Amino acid sequence: MTAEACGRCGAQRAAERDPAVLLAWVSEREDGAQRWLCPRCARDHVRDIESKLPTEYWSGPGPA
Ligand SMILES: [Zn+2]
Numbered sequence: 874m875t876a877e878a879c880g881r882c883g884a885q886r887a888a889e890r891d892p893a894v895l896l897a898w899v900s901e902r903e904d905g906a907q908r909w910l911c912p913r914c915a916r917d918h919v920r921d922i923e924s925k926l927p928t929e930y931w932s933g934p935g936p937a
Pocket of ligand 1: 879880881882883884910911912913914915
């Protein structure tokens with residue numbers, strides 16, 4: 874069984890010493906598998922999602 878590790882940078886969750894940082898780890902389910910994201914990567918991940926939103930989302934067609 875693999876240890877809980879960040880799916881992006883591979884950081885080991887068990888190696889985290891700071892309880893506050895430990896709580897900031899994000900778990901998500903993807904294709905039935907549990908994935909972990911360390912706080913640093915979770916922040917980058919959110920930015921990725923936002924940058925992938927279609928341009929129309931921000932500048933939709935105005936009133937005709
Ligand atoms: Zn990470």
